Amino acid sequence: MNLASRDLRRHLGRFLGTAAGLGLLFAVVIAMQGIYAGLIDDATILTRTLDADLWIVQRGTLGPFAEASRLDPTLEARAAAVPGVVRSRAYTYQIIQRGVGRSQFRLALVGLAWPEDRGDTIPLVAGRELAQPHGEIVVDASLGIPVGETITLAGEPYRVVGLTRNALTSGGEAVAFLSVRDSQLVVNELPDEAVQTERQRTLDRLRQTDLGRAQPALEDLPLDSRWRSPALPAPSVSAVLVNVAPFRLDDVRRVIAGWGDVTVFSTDEQRDLLLQGVVQKAKLQIGLFTVILTLTAAVIVMMVIYNMMLEKTHDIAVLKLMGAPASRLIALVFQQAWLLGALAYGFALGLGALIHPSFPRRVVLTAEIQWGAPIVVFVLASLASILGVVHATRVDAGRVLEG
Amino acid sequence: MEAVRAIGICKTFGKDDTEVRALVDVSLVLETGTVAALLGPSGSGKSTLIKALGLVSLPESGRVLFQDRPVVVDGVAVADVTELRRRYLGFVFQKANLVSFLTARENVQIACEIGETSAPRRRALELLDYLGVGHRADAYPETLSGGEQQRVAIARALANRPSLILADEPTAALDKARGRTVMELFARVAHEQGAAVLVVTHDHRALDLFDVTYEMEDGRIGPPQKVGHQSALLAEPTPATEHASTRSR
Numbered sequence: 001m002n003l004a005s006r007d008l009r010r011h012l013g014r015f016l017g018t019a020a021g022l023g024l025l026f027a028v029v030i031a032m033q034g035i036y037a038g039l040i041d042d043a044t045i046l047t048r049t050l051d052a053d054l055w056i057v058q059r060g061t062l063g064p065f066a067e068a069s070r071l072d073p074t075l076e077a078r079a080a081a082v083p084g085v086v087r088s089r090a091y092t093y094q095i096i097q098r099g100v101g102r103s104q105f106r107l108a109l110v111g112l113a114w115p116e117d118r119g120d121t122i123p124l125v126a127g128r129e130l131a132q133p134h135g136e137i138v139v140d141a142s143l144g145i146p147v148g149e150t151i152t153l154a155g156e157p158y159r160v161v162g163l164t165r166n167a168l169t170s171g172g173e174a175v176a177f178l179s180v181r182d183s184q185l186v187v188n189e190l191p192d193e194a195v196q197t198e199r200q201r202t203l204d205r206l207r208q209t210d211l212g213r214a215q216p217a218l219e220d221l222p223l224d225s226r227w228r229s230p231a232l233p234a235p236s237v238s239a240v241l242v243n244v245a246p247f248r249l250d251d252v253r254r255v256i257a258g259w260g261d262v263t264v265f266s267t268d269e270q271r272d273l274l275l276q277g278v279v280q281k282a283k284l285q286i287g288l289f290t291v292i293l294t295l296t297a298a299v300i301v302m303m304v305i306y307n308m309m310l311e312k313t314h315d316i317a318v319l320k321l322m323g324a325p326a327s328r329l330i331a332l333v334f335q336q337a338w339l340l341g342a343l344a345y346g347f348a349l350g351l352g353a354l355i356h357p358s359f360p361r362r363v364v365l366t367a368e369i370q371w372g373a374p375i376v377v378f379v380l381a382s383l384a385s386i387l388g389v390v391h392a393t394r395v396d397a398g399r400v401l402e403g
Numbered sequence: 404m405e406a407v408r409a410i411g412i413c414k415t416f417g418k419d420d421t422e423v424r425a426l427v428d429v430s431l432v433l434e435t436g437t438v439a440a441l442l443g444p445s446g447s448g449k450s451t452l453i454k455a456l457g458l459v460s461l462p463e464s465g466r467v468l469f470q471d472r473p474v475v476v477d478g479v480a481v482a483d484v485t486e487l488r489r490r491y492l493g494f495v496f497q498k499a500n501l502v503s504f505l506t507a508r509e510n511v512q513i514a515c516e517i518g519e520t521s522a523p524r525r526r527a528l529e530l531l532d533y534l535g536v537g538h539r540a541d542a543y544p545e546t547l548s549g550g551e552q553q554r555v556a557i558a559r560a561l562a563n564r565p566s567l568i569l570a571d572e573p574t575a576a577l578d579k580a581r582g583r584t585v586m587e588l589f590a591r592v593a594h595e596q597g598a599a600v601l602v603v604t605h606d607h608r609a610l611d612l613f614d615v616t617y618e619m620e621d622g623r624i625g626p627p628q629k630v631g632h633q634s635a636l637l638a639e640p641t642p643a644t645e646h647a648s649t650r651s652r
Contacts, residue, residue, distance in 0.1 A: 001509060001512060001513055001516055001523075003504075003505075003513070006504055006505055006509060007504040009504075010503070010504035010505075010543065011504065314500070314503075315502045315503055315504065318500050318501075318502055319502065319513070319517075320485075321457075321459065321488065321494055322488065322489070322494070322513075322514050322517050322518075322559075323485050323486065323487075323488035323489025323490075323492070323517050323518070323563075324489075324513075324517050325485065325489075325517070328517070397459055
């Protein structure tokens, strides 16, 4: 006869209630671990998605995610000319906040170097990558905007042609991919009055030059919205991403690092900079809280299981007086603890599957969490069982005779 | 055959000023098939003697033998007491002390399993029927009356076919009629099942059901008193037994 199952059958409601309570506790711990993993994953997903071997950024800066980086767009061509480089792409990164109706949303605009980069390295869950240099955008599904919908940025319509999943920044903002030119248009958006003022200033400067006075027809140029004064520099880019031929990485890096106006990082270095800089405090905060929560949960779980054993002290004493072998009592303690842990973990997983999608930040249950959590639960249940067994072996069978 | 023999066992609690001599050179013999009453005022050492014979709290000196086999010598167990309890002993307490999460049948069945009795489920049902509570086999202890609980407890004590059943005031929580019924069951068990039964009791109204009575006072045990027509069942002690069972030094 299995004593553990008999006890469960008799006290099923209380047992399930206890399992649910522990499950809630596990759910909180797992969610915190998932939030921590999500923070790390969000922070690094862009560096992984863009699939570059080297990141060229403004000299003395740490790259577009850590701080502002401005590079002349001609750097894209310079990098492409380095022997061993198979692909060179301009890249812009800018976070904007816009209001839609009464709500505000923050969006990280990532500019892709059309036509070299149409977003073919971005994992899409719906739609397609960019097919034209203007007016198309790929957004993260977390924004809730379906493929085919049009959104307006800087007064221009952008049709959503593709959706990503979990393309987020370290701050949790959804990422939108569009061409570099479009991203520059959005980021450098000016009100109509400012545009008109700028055109007037351009005309004034033109009329003060010999060229302007000699050719008045040139005054029509500033009226064309696509025209840009040759005297003004082209908008900068945040970085240039470089892909290198096999076994040429060190050579290419050495060449580019020798240029005086840039700093070059590998993707792993960009990732480390992100984790050590941008999200370090958040990571430490959540990490420490997760550790404390895990330890607290461990103590509570052990005490709950141990108290279950204390409640059975009298029954254990009776069984010992009857001559029950220690193995039978140990089995009772361990089987119940393990079953309780398994039920609680299952409850936590089920609850997590229901509520994690509602969290404002992404909860990532990594393989380490999915494998590690049940092992930790098993170890906790076993440790608590050992305490319970120690208690059971110390129970004085004679107390039964004392009534 | 002797179920149990105690020879000169002693037990003391506390030290110096607080010292209490709970058992003073107690000797007795119980033959199989005998039901014996252990009488005496509170604090006279009855429960301590039950614990000592049940190997729950070993005596500090003296010897205890089960079926002529020494099991405790000078306060030291010379055999596995858990195994001895499993094989030779059955307990019935003032409260039934049934395992709360097992049904009546399972309470007896688990004792059968612990005692390694064959076909434990069938034997459990047979014992419950034998003690008149077979119809409550699937009931949990909390739904049984006090008398029913004690019957189940007796069935449990019989599960491993013990040679010695120790009962500590088993009728204290029962009314007179139910108490007598339980005592009758003990007598029946002793005579039909061949076990020796030692019952601690304050109820002198049911003494006619016992074969022999022992009186305890201040940790000492008196000589066995044969009761009524059953007295013939008490085995005549051998010279060695006589010395051990009737003297309280």
